[in-house]
Amino acid sequence: MSRSRSDLIAETLEDEILRGRFRPGTRLDETRLAEEHGVSRTPLREAFQKLAAAGLIEQQPRRGVFVREVGAVELLEMFEVMAEIEASCGRLAAQRITDAALADLDAANDRCREALEAGESDAYYRENEVFHHLIYEQSGNRFLAAEAGRLHRRLKPFRRTQLHLRGRMAQSMTEHQAIVAALRAGEADRAARLLREHVAVQGEKFHHLMAGLRAAE
Amino acid sequence: MSRSRSDLIAETLEDEILRGRFRPGTRLDETRLAEEHGVSRTPLREAFQKLAAAGLIEQQPRRGVFVREVGAVELLEMFEVMAEIEASCGRLAAQRITDAALADLDAANDRCREALEAGESDAYYRENEVFHHLIYEQSGNRFLAAEAGRLHRRLKPFRRTQLHLRGRMAQSMTEHQAIVAALRAGEADRAARLLREHVAVQGEKFHHLMAGLRAAE
DNA sequence: AAAGCCATTCTTGTATACGAGAGCTTGACT
C-alpha cells in the first residue's frame, strides 16, 4: 500500500477541515483548490471521493461539495459509539495486554500527572491521546484499533473543547488509573465498563456544552 | 444526499466483488470495465476511490487496482469486531427497544423456525439477517447501526459458508430467543453478552473451517 | 542455453476540452 498524489491532497484537506480552516457548510471550490495545490481538477476530485467516503464532506450532484454539518444528534451518537468501541478495546486488552504495555500506560499516566500539576493542558491532552491509543493497540485486534483510531480522530476537534471544563483533567486521571488497574488484573468486564463510562463522560460534557451554547443564543 | 453515476458503478462493482465474480488478487482493468459499463475511465476511477475507501480493493500506484486479499487473521479480527459491535447494539437496544420492535423480532424468529423446519436454508438466512438488522436499528443510534450494517455486509460472503455447518441453525434459533428475552427484560449486560457470544460462534466456526481447509491442502 | 539489457507497448495518472444542468441576473409584465 503506497501513497498517491490524491492521497496526500485528501490528507491535507482532511486536516484543514478538522482544524477548522473550512467551516461546516462551506463549499469547497474545485478550481480554486486545484490551483492552490498546483494540480488540475482531476486529482482534486479523487481526493474529494475519499473525503466523502470518510464522511467529512457531502457531494451534491451538479452543486458541488460542502463540508458536512455534523448535527448535535449525530455527534452524540458518535461519542456513544466511541465509548462502546473503547470498551471493546479494553475488554480484549484485559485478556491480551503485555507487561511492557502496562508499564507504558503507567508512564503515560505519570506524564499526564506532571502535565496536570504544571498546568500544561496541551501536554496533558497529548499524553491522554497516547494512553488511549495504547489501549487500542493492546486490544490485539488491528482492525478494531484502526476503527477506534479513525473515530477518535474524527471526534478530536469536539473533544478538545470540553477538556478544559472545570476539574475534568483531575477526574480523568483517576479514571485512567482505575482502568490500568483493571487491565493489570485482567478483569475484562470491569475494564470495559470503566472505559465506557470514562469516554461517555466526554459525550455528556459535550451535551452540556451544546445545551449551554443553545441557551446563550 | 443523492446518488451519482459513479455511486452506481461502485455499488455494482462492490456487489460483484462480494459475490465472487472477481477473485481476490485479480486486477480490475479500467479500460475493460469502462466500456463494459458504457462510460469513460473517469467515472470508473471515481468508483475505485470509493471501493478503496471501503477497503475492498487496493490501489497500487502505476500498477493498477487489485481486489484485496483478506487474510485469515484480518477476517477473524473482523468477526471479533462484529461480535463487539452487535453486543453494543444489544446493550443500547435493551434500554431503548420498542414493543413493536420486540414483536417484529419475535415474528422474524418465528419465520426462522418455519424455514428451519422446512429445511429452507436460504429463507432461514434471510430472516436471520432481518433479525440482526432489527437489533442494529433498535440501538437507537443511527451511526452505530450504519457501522454494524457495513461490517455485516462485508462479512456476508464468509458467514454464508458456515451457516450450513451441522446443527448450527437450530442452536442459532435458541440463542435468538434468549437474546429477545434479555432485550424484553431490559437487561443490557445480558443482552450484550448473549449477542457477543452468538456472533463470536460464527468467528470460531469460520476458524475451524479455515483450519479444515488448510489441513486438506 | 541462460541471463541480462534495451526497446516497445500497454496502462496508469493528469491535464484539458466539451456538454449539460443549476443558479443568478435582468428585463418585462401585472
Add this chain to the structure above:
DNA sequence: AGTCAAGCTCTCGTATACAAGAATGGCTTT
C-alpha cells in the same frame, strides 16, 4: 414596485488526449 420568466454564466460531470512509468518480449552476450 414586486414578481415571474427567460437567457446567460458558471460550475460540475464526463470524455479524451497526452505523458510517464511499468511490464514484457526479443535480442545480444557470456
